[in-house]
Each structure stands twice: as structure tokens, then as C-alpha cells.
Amino acid sequence: MGLIERTAQTAAREAAADGLSWTFSPMVDIARDPRWGRVAEGAGEDPYLGGEVARAMVKGYQQGDLRNPNAILACVKHFAMYGAAEAGRDYNTTDMSRQRMYNEYLPPYKAAVEAGAGSVMTSFNEIDGMPATGNKWLLDDLLRGQWGFSGFVVTDYTAISEMTQHGVGDKTKVAELAINAGSDMDMVSAYYHDELPALVRSGKVKEATIDASCRRILEAKYKLGLFSDPYRGLRAKSETELAGQMMTPAALALSKEAAVKSMVLLKNDGEVLPLSASKRIAFVGPLVQNQRDLVGSWSAAGDWRKAVSLWNALEEKFGKDKFLYALGCNLVDDEPLRTTLNLPVDSRTPQELISEAVQVAQRADVVVAVLGESQGMSGEAASRTDIGLLGNQAELLKALKKTGKPVVLVLMNGRPLALQWENDNLDAILETWFAGTQAGHAIADVLFGDANPSGKLTVTFPLNAGQIPIFYNHKNTGRPFQARQKFTSKYLDAPNEPLYPFGFGLGYSAFKYSEVALSSPEMAMDGTIEASVTVSNTGKYAGEEVVQLYIRDLVGSVTRPVKELKGFKKILLKPGESKEVKFTVTPNMLAFYNADLQFAAEPGDFHVFIGESSATNNKAAFTMK
Incomplete structure (x- = not known):
């Protein structure tokens, strides 16, 4: 957890240097359905691990004292149970028992509150028939009453106005519900601005309620020192001073360390990894030279052009013209999806791209395929029903397999993928996720043995989408699985076990x-x-x-x-x-x-x-x- 805390400290220091005082993080939603795109933002499926990560991030952001010029206000989100959306479809209904809430989904939020998080963001979903933004039980009884939270609550983007679509009232009614439930700050919708004066005059909202919300927000500003210095020292700094506080050598080293330690080796038959630079190696795939997608979803104003691609890292490490390269395929070939995601496209046919990759692979001793998702394929509003490799990526792998050369799959993605064929047929699989600005250097170090992977999965990888939701800490049934007994809890066409369980991860050691x-x-x-x-x-x-x-x-x-x-x-x-x-x-x-x-x-x-x-x-x- 120390590494996670240090990354949060670095993010806070850079944000504060740029005049920011508040971050919409940590995202601590328990996620057990990889169809849901925002798996990429959280700590996975386990409540204990989620709580430990939440504490570390809050501590790193706030540093125990918001008056610290390098601290920023944390905002735990999305309260609550946002990750349990039905069918894995973003913004969808959440419906579960209080037992499951308290034991499995609420612990990370509670841990963040106990760590001193100064703000909480409501979720879009409903809970017990009431959207979270207007849910008095959630915000007043539980968060403030049972947990003793004393900070302020901000809604998610347009969440108050969206309550009308949920069907709980018109503009006036949903503003009343939200403020009386304990939502202090209205993000974007302006319903408070428009409706609260009349609601106070009518007696449906007490002036004391608005005073309490204002007080909580003003207290946060006071703790941050914004009354005495609204720009947190920004006016006194030159452009050169500001630039010198961003992406420092220490920060870049930390980014690389975090990337290396996040990677998970999923397979390594015959110890094909680590690679030897003395061999002729072909790097194939649309993500080999990619920079934009390394920073992942919700990187906001982050400059992806400063990210180091794997190819650039290889050239820096070994020199130019050391390795072979072929594009192999586009990430997706579906035109509407490609347009939605604003993906680059090579105009050659899939057959031409694969043929070129095969020719390159035949000249190599080992093939490294770098495949997965673009940043837009995971994240908000990025739910998927097919969690396999999209487009012609799977066809590319099958063609590379037929060359008879060892094939290493390097994955860049934000969610668990269905990889049964890949696991059964490829020699090695390295999960690198969206590894950030130093991704290329980190991946190169792991591939060539300068770093030994030690990461473990925080989410279960299913065999296929039919097993979803699948998670290790499930309940037993009255008829637990027995392989030779039909009338037990199992599938007819697939095993109960996942492809890779929670906590799994190999290394170059045994x-x-x-x-x-x-x-x-x-x-x-x-x-x-x-x-x-x-x-x-x-x-x-x-x-x-x-x-x-x-x-x-x-x-x-x-x-x-x-x-x-x-x-x-x-x-x-x-x-x-x-x-x-x-x-x-x-x-x-x-x-x-x-x-x-x-x-x-x-x-x-x-x-x-x-x-x-x-x-x-x-x-x-x-x-x-």
C-alpha cells in the first residue's frame, strides 16, 4: 500500500502545483462484472483490498493536513454500489440486500471516510428505489449518522437533473429530495440555483438545511486555506517554476515503478520470458507504437504525447533497427465503433495486415503481440457484451500461432478479458493494463528480465462472458459443485472455475x-x-x-x-x-x-x-x- 500512497502523493503534489485543490478520487466501487467499463478505475472485486487501497489513496492525497501546500482534498466515489450495475451496463439500476451492501460493497467507502476523506460523490444509480443523490437513508442515516462523516457531499455530473428520468419527480421535486437527503453541492445541473429559493419560501426545504450544506463546503475551503490564498500560491510562481514541478525525474521513476509492480504474468510456458536480446524478435500489433492509450480512461488534461510507447522504449534501450515490427491489424474494424472511439485506421485490408505480420514473424525467433483495448474501450460509458479481443486481433494471433514461433501476448487493457483460446495456445501472456506515462520502459524491463513481475490480479478473469458475474468470495449453495453429480450448482457447457482467479500472478521465480x-x-x-x-x-x-x-x-x-x-x-x-x-x-x-x-x-x-x-x-x- 505504500507505493499506492506515494503515487497519490505525487498526483496531489503536481495537481496542487497547478493550482488545483480537489480531486474526484479515489474511485472505490467494488466491481465484479467485467462488462462494466469502469472496472479500470477501481481496486477490483474484494472489499478488504478495496478498503486498504481507499485508505492509502486518501492518505496520499490529503497527507494528514489539508493546509499542506502539496495536499489536495480527496473525494470518495461513487456512493454507493455504482459498480453493481445490472448487466454491467453503466448507469443502470443497482438492487441488492442490505446484507450484501454492508458486508461486500460498503467497506471501501467506509474505509475512505475513516481515513478522513473530505468529500463524497454520489452515484448515478438508485438504491432501494431512490437514486443515490436523493437517498436520505444513504447520505444522512448511513454516511453521516452511522459513519460520522463530517465533510461535504457533491453529486455526480448532472445527477440531480437525471433524477427526473428516474421518475421520482419534476425539477422542483428532485431538488427538494437531493438537498433534504444531504447532497450539499449540485454538479452542473443548476437545479439548486433555480429551485431552492422557492422551496425555502414554501417550507419544503429549511433554511437551516441550506446553511448546513454551505457550512460544510466552506469548512473544506477553510481547511485548504482558500480564503487566504484562493490560488494556493499559483500567482507567485512563474511558468518555469510550475513546469519544474511537473513530471520530475523522481515522479517519472515512481510512475515506472508503479507500472512494473502492477503488471501480472498470466502464463509463461517453457520460460519463454524473460526474452534474450540476442534473439531476433518481432513486435506485432496496433499498440506496439501507441502512446495515446497508455494513460487510460479519465486521464483528462494529461498529455498522452509525453507517454513512452513500448517501441520508443525498446529503441532507447537497445538502439534503432534492433527488432522487427508489423502493425498486424487495427484495434477494431467496425466502422461505427471506430468512429465513436476516434481510433486511427490503416486503410489496408485485414488480410493484408495479417499477411505482413506473418511474413515478419517468420523471420523472427520469438513473436511479441501487443494487443488489447484503446482507452475508450474501458472507462465510463464503455460497457461491453463481448469481453474478448475485438476486431481482427484474435485472427492475428491465430495466424501468428501457425508460424510455429513462440508467441508472447502483451495486453494493454482496463478490464478482465476472456482469453481462453489465448491461454490454451500462446506461450506467455503478460497483463500490463493501462500502465501510464512510463509504460513502455516498464514493459521493456519486464519482458527482458530487468524487472521480475510480481503483480497479482485484483479481479477474476472469466473463461467467457457467460460466467459473469464471477468472483472468488461467493457464497456456497445447498448443492455445492460436484463434477460427477448433475444436480449441483454448475454449468453444462463450462467449468465453474475462472480462467485466472483473484490473487493470481506468476513471476520469473518459483x-x-x-x-x-x-x-x-x-x-x-x-x-x-x-x-x-x-x-x-x-x-x-x-x-x-x-x-x-x-x-x-x-x-x-x-x-x-x-x-x-x-x-x-x-x-x-x-x-x-x-x-x-x-x-x-x-x-x-x-x-x-x-x-x-x-x-x-x-x-x-x-x-x-x-x-x-x-x-x-x-x-x-x-x-x-
Whole structure:
């Protein structure tokens, strides 16, 4: 989490230097449906991990003191459950039980509030039949009442005016609902400006309610020092001074470090990676030389021209004319979609592009295909029903496979993709996401072994879209999966297991885990026990491993998930080195919101798992009495 906090600090420092005092981040929505485009913006599917990331980002942005000239105000969003949109379609309805809300979707928001987030943004979706922006239970009873939030609430873009489309009232009514629910600031719609005076005169909105909203906003401005210095020192700085605070060498080094540590090695058969520069290597694909899409969705005023493409990084690292190159295909060939996304296009036919790529591949020892999504294929209003590689990307891979050369797939994308054919047929797959301004340097370092990948998946990768939503911490059924029994919870045409589980990720090292050891088979209701494993590096490279702790509550007053992440530690091991990794299991780790929505631990039997991913079955049992 320290790296995430440092990236938030750097973002805050650069934003503050440019006169900004507020950011619409962190986005902490739990996302379990990769059809939803905004998976790219959050921390994934797990509430514990989401909470840890939320805390780190709020701490990094606000730095404990908003008077710090390098701090900016955090805004946790989108409150709440925005990531659970039905069918994965953006802005769609969210409908779930309070049990699921409290135990699975609300924890990251609560963690951000506990970390001191100064503002909260409402979500577009409805909750229990009322849009979040006008939902008094959500904003007043829960956020302010139960959680003690003292900052201000801002609506999402035009969210108040959109309440009329939800069908809960006209312009006057939705303004009344929003202000009385606790939405302090109206973003864009101007309904407060137009309607609040008459609503106060009619008695439907109390003047004290408006005063309270104004006070919360003014308090934030005061804490930021905006009354004494509205431009936060910007007037006193020259253009040269400002430019010198942007994209400093330290910031660029941090960007590269974050990119490297975010990458996930999904497959590496025959140790085709890392590559040797002595081999003849062909780089193929529309993203090899791409800069624009490296910065991802919602990069706003970020200058993509300052991003380093993989090709530019390779030339810087090894010199010009070292490697072979072919475009291979366009990202998409569908004209309406291409126009919507404003994508560049090569006028040659798909067959001509693939033929050229095959000819180039035949001259190489190894082929690296760089494929995936443009920045517009993930993000807001970018829901997809087909989560495979679009256009002729899959056809390109099949043609490259037929050459008989080893094929490495480098992915640039914002969501989990359906990669069953790719996993079954290609030699290596490296997930790099939208890796930012230093993406090219980071990818080159990983491909050629100057960096050892250690990232783990924060979201499950399904076999296909038919498995969606799929997530590791699901509930059991009365008929759990049994391979040889028809009348159990399973599919006729596909396995229950995902392609890649939550927490999965390979490296150039290999790690072996001992059995889980417990300090005691029993734990008091107010006590703790220690769980430990010994992890050994059995590979030939020094590498980092994320050791993950999961717990299962075998019997509860309400049904419990089959497994829940409760801790993780990252260790560095040299070849042949072993380390003992210890976790302290506390009652708080075992607690959950019961049928009365009270957070408490219950006595009973538990399993504790420690391993390399959520798929681990390396466990020990204990009883809490």
C-alpha cells in the first residue's frame, strides 16, 4: 500500500502545483462484472483490498493536513454500489440486500471516510428505489449518522437533473429530495440555483438545511486555506517554476515503478520470458507504437504525447533497427465503433495486415503481440457484451500461432478479458493494463528480465462472458459443485472455475509454501492466534511474492462466503532463500454484519488459508470460543 500512497502523493503534489485543490478520487466501487467499463478505475472485486487501497489513496492525497501546500482534498466515489450495475451496463439500476451492501460493497467507502476523506460523490444509480443523490437513508442515516462523516457531499455530473428520468419527480421535486437527503453541492445541473429559493419560501426545504450544506463546503475551503490564498500560491510562481514541478525525474521513476509492480504474468510456458536480446524478435500489433492509450480512461488534461510507447522504449534501450515490427491489424474494424472511439485506421485490408505480420514473424525467433483495448474501450460509458479481443486481433494471433514461433501476448487493457483460446495456445501472456506515462520502459524491463513481475490480479478473469458475474468470495449453495453429480450448482457447457482467479500472478521465480501452522487450535473471543507459513524461492531469479491470508467462517448466523481475503504481505526472496511469514488473526478479521446489521464476530469453527492466490487450499483449522 505504500507505493499506492506515494503515487497519490505525487498526483496531489503536481495537481496542487497547478493550482488545483480537489480531486474526484479515489474511485472505490467494488466491481465484479467485467462488462462494466469502469472496472479500470477501481481496486477490483474484494472489499478488504478495496478498503486498504481507499485508505492509502486518501492518505496520499490529503497527507494528514489539508493546509499542506502539496495536499489536495480527496473525494470518495461513487456512493454507493455504482459498480453493481445490472448487466454491467453503466448507469443502470443497482438492487441488492442490505446484507450484501454492508458486508461486500460498503467497506471501501467506509474505509475512505475513516481515513478522513473530505468529500463524497454520489452515484448515478438508485438504491432501494431512490437514486443515490436523493437517498436520505444513504447520505444522512448511513454516511453521516452511522459513519460520522463530517465533510461535504457533491453529486455526480448532472445527477440531480437525471433524477427526473428516474421518475421520482419534476425539477422542483428532485431538488427538494437531493438537498433534504444531504447532497450539499449540485454538479452542473443548476437545479439548486433555480429551485431552492422557492422551496425555502414554501417550507419544503429549511433554511437551516441550506446553511448546513454551505457550512460544510466552506469548512473544506477553510481547511485548504482558500480564503487566504484562493490560488494556493499559483500567482507567485512563474511558468518555469510550475513546469519544474511537473513530471520530475523522481515522479517519472515512481510512475515506472508503479507500472512494473502492477503488471501480472498470466502464463509463461517453457520460460519463454524473460526474452534474450540476442534473439531476433518481432513486435506485432496496433499498440506496439501507441502512446495515446497508455494513460487510460479519465486521464483528462494529461498529455498522452509525453507517454513512452513500448517501441520508443525498446529503441532507447537497445538502439534503432534492433527488432522487427508489423502493425498486424487495427484495434477494431467496425466502422461505427471506430468512429465513436476516434481510433486511427490503416486503410489496408485485414488480410493484408495479417499477411505482413506473418511474413515478419517468420523471420523472427520469438513473436511479441501487443494487443488489447484503446482507452475508450474501458472507462465510463464503455460497457461491453463481448469481453474478448475485438476486431481482427484474435485472427492475428491465430495466424501468428501457425508460424510455429513462440508467441508472447502483451495486453494493454482496463478490464478482465476472456482469453481462453489465448491461454490454451500462446506461450506467455503478460497483463500490463493501462500502465501510464512510463509504460513502455516498464514493459521493456519486464519482458527482458530487468524487472521480475510480481503483480497479482485484483479481479477474476472469466473463461467467457457467460460466467459473469464471477468472483472468488461467493457464497456456497445447498448443492455445492460436484463434477460427477448433475444436480449441483454448475454449468453444462463450462467449468465453474475462472480462467485466472483473484490473487493470481506468476513471476520469473518459483515459490513453494509450507503447510499453514497455527500458534493454537483455539482462540478466545477477545484473543488472537498466529498463522504462519514458510515460503521458499525454488527458482533461479530473485523475486517478490505476495503472500495472501484468507479466512472461511464455516457456520454463521447468516450464510458466509467460501473464502475472504483478510491480509497480505509482500516478501523478497533470493534464489534458494526461505522466509517465515506470520499473520496475527484477530476477532475483527472474523467479524461481519449479522441479520441485524451489527458488526460482530461469532464463536465457531474457521479455516485459515495462506497461499499464492484465492485458489489456494493450503489451510489449517481453529475454533473461536
